[in-house]
Amino acid sequence: MMEKVLTIDGKQVKFVANGSTPIRYMAEFGKDYFEELTEIEKGNLSGMSFYRMVYLMAKTANKDIPPMEEWLASFDKFPIFDVYEQLSPLIFANIKTNKPNKKKNRLPKR
Structure with missing residues (x-):
């Protein structure tokens, strides 16, 4: 699980990404996270x-x-691109691999 707390419009907001994020995304929005x-x-x-x-x-x-529209309306300002930039490591954590790149580490054939 990855967590980050940001201050948005003077409010502390906690964000969490974990293994269930893609599944929850589909359930909440009917869209494929990946x-x-x-x-x-x-x-x-x-x-x-x-x-x-x-x-x-x-x-x-x-x-x-509350629901997304109501939650967003609770902020006078919500700089989405600034927020997204700060949260992108959490957002992309579910698609990264810990495996080494085999092509990169492969010795050339002779």
Whole structure:
């Protein structure tokens, strides 16, 4: 589990990403977490994808937060791209591998 606390509009907000994040994302939004990440990595940026990912991590940390629209409305300012940038290590943690890159470490054939 990865956690981070950010100050947004003067409020401390805790965010959590864990192994259930992709499953919870599908259940909450009906969207495939990995497909959305792939689009983001390709540069096909969607503001709504960012909002969904950020909200889900806040909801994972605090199950009592209200629905997304109501939660976002509780902030006078919500700098989504700044927040997303700070949370991107948590967002992308579920798609990284701990295995070494075999191609990179392979000796050339003779």
